[in-house]
Amino acid sequence: MKNKLFRISFQRRKIIAGYLFCLPFLIGFALFFFYSFMQTLIFSFNELQLTPIGYELTFVGWSNYSYALNVHPSFPMDLAAEIGNLAVNVPLILAFSFFTAIILNQKFFGRLLARVIFFLPVILGAGIIFRLEQTDMITQLSLGAAKPGLVFSGTALQNLLLSTRLPEQFLQFIIDAVERIPLIVRASGIQILIFLAGLQSIPSSVYEAADVEGATAWESFWLITFPMLSPLILTAVVYTIIDSFTSADNELVSMIRSTAFTSQGFGVSTAMAVLYFIVIAAVLGLVLQVVSKWVYYQE
Amino acid sequence: MKGKSFVIGVLRAVFIIGVAYIILQPLLTKLSSSFMTISDMFDQTVKWLPRTFTLQHYKDAWGFMNYPIAFRNTFSLTLAVSILQLASCTLVGYGLGRFKFKGGKIIFAMVIFTLIVPPQMLMVPMYLNFRYFDIYGLLPPPGLNLLNSVWPFILISITGVGLRNGLFIYIMRQFFRGMPKDLEDAAYVDGAGLLRTFLTIMLPSAVPGLVIVFLFAFVWQWNDYFYTTLFMGGQGKFLTHALDNIAVKAVEGRTDLLRTHYSSLISNTGMILFILPLLILFALMQRYFIESIERTGIIG
DSSP states (O other): OHHHHHHHHHHHHHHHHHHHHHHHHHHHIIIIIIHHHHHHHHHHTEEEEEETTEEEEEEOTTHHHHIIIIISSSHHHHHHHHHHHHHHHHHHHHHHHHHHHHHHHSOOTTHHHHHHHHHHHHHHTSHHHHHHHHHOHHHHHHTOSSSTTOSOOOHHHHHHHHTTTOOHHHHHHHHHHHHTHHHHHHTOHHHHHHHHHHHHTSOHHHHHHHHHTTOOHHHHIIIIIHHHHHHHHHHHHHHHHHHHHHOTTOHHHHHHHHHHTSTTHHHHHHHHHHHHHHHHHHHHHHHHHHHHTTOOOOO | OHHHHHHHHHHHHHHHHHHHHHHHHHHHHHHHHHTOOHHHHHOTTOOSSOSSOOOHHHHHHHHHHTHHHHHHHHHHHHHHHHHHHHHHHHHHHHHHHHOOOTTHHHHHHHHHHHHHSOGGGGHHHHHHHHHTBOTTTTSOTTOBOOTTSSHHHHHHHHTTOSTTHHHHHHHHHHHHHTSOHHHHHHHHHTTOOHHHIIIIIIHHHTHHHHHHHHHHHHHHHHHOOHHHHHHHOSSSOSHHHHHHHHHHHHHTTOOSTTHHHHHHHHHHHHHHHHHHHHHHHHHHHHHHHHHHHHHHHHHO
């Protein structure tokens, strides 16, 4: 009887503790995030005029939205292009970082150095350096004048591929994929880190047990490594999508930002931001639905 | 069997060296050009090693960036912000990862929600909010002006809604969630309270996650241009602003033909100065990181 009472109160305490641990975020969400988010929604239906003592709103209905979708020269097309780009990049980034993490988890000479180098893009790929490089003379010269931004633009590979007489679309896809390599590598640093930390957390006893049972390396990969890493695959997918949608290098994000300070004004900019947000939420919701189905948790 | 592992070793080496080249090439280009004179830049025979070695660009870039002051401002803000974000995001991640309570799923959905909203979307409300900060009318109008102070950064960091904090909460939640339940139960059976279990059992096992989150928070705050501009104004107090202006400052008052070359050299040198502290931190953390992930591998 006494034991049962203790258990109930312990469960109660656990529930209260759960809320307490989350409290900082709840405050931040209510005070800073949600408040600003609602204001953005309100602004998107208004025309905002800055005055010396604050700002004034004039209700304009849906006109900001219809401007963004129907009148703006490039917004709908840029949005579609962004999604297409994402559909190609996300699988490539995930496959590359997963593969790389497995390699960096093996024992070989110079592993520490290799790890240090592979995580460098986390620092080097960050916003301002990337932005300055786009217009920097030395960077562009060093990459070859023919196709700035691409390391693998050499014609040797293209000639080799064209001589194989495979269908042209297929070759174009290969060439495109190869040209994306530097971008993929640069965008993968964090995903490699996530996967590597996950690999390290799988106890070696599990592999030893599988080995004793006669499992091949292939089997233990698909039956141990893959399911054990699946929560982190979800993390990496979510991260990759969000990173490419919200990074400051993103052309759409900078367009939304610059629209705020041009003649079209802040109303149109917020309307674009809201539309963009809806697209992000839809893509992410879809991916979460699909991927969470086969995520395995140790519970 | 031996031949097979040799082939794998060679393929691995080719892969690693190839990717390492892609990653290091831009960095090495910057580094080598930062020591070059302008005439070396034109000289087709000069490839990586400068013929006339010079430190002049470092002296110039140092001055243009006002490096000591910009470094001090950036470093202190970044350190404070990343420690606060680490603390708040670990707490929330633990709450979401290890406790089952009504609304937990909703709170997690809220975390994801903060993540998928580009910060640029909340730009103007945030600005106005901190310009006339009154905590929903608790303070008399016009409220406090928190702009040009560190308060906006501190407030959004301790409450876990700063730059990409949703991701940090998510990472910590996944880490705590992936831990075996036996670990926690053993502590409870031994009579440890909830807080003590968290501090002495769960937290030390989550060190890889903590290191990752701290490193990310630090790197992103260091590179942050958006929030420092929004809350502090673009007054060149931080390294990002200093680096952004360096090319303009380098050509100020110059009309000669070589001014664009000079500004590119200075800009590349500035980028080296900008990332050098991050590289040092990274080198230090890397060792610790490798050690810590291997240690938990054994405990696991």
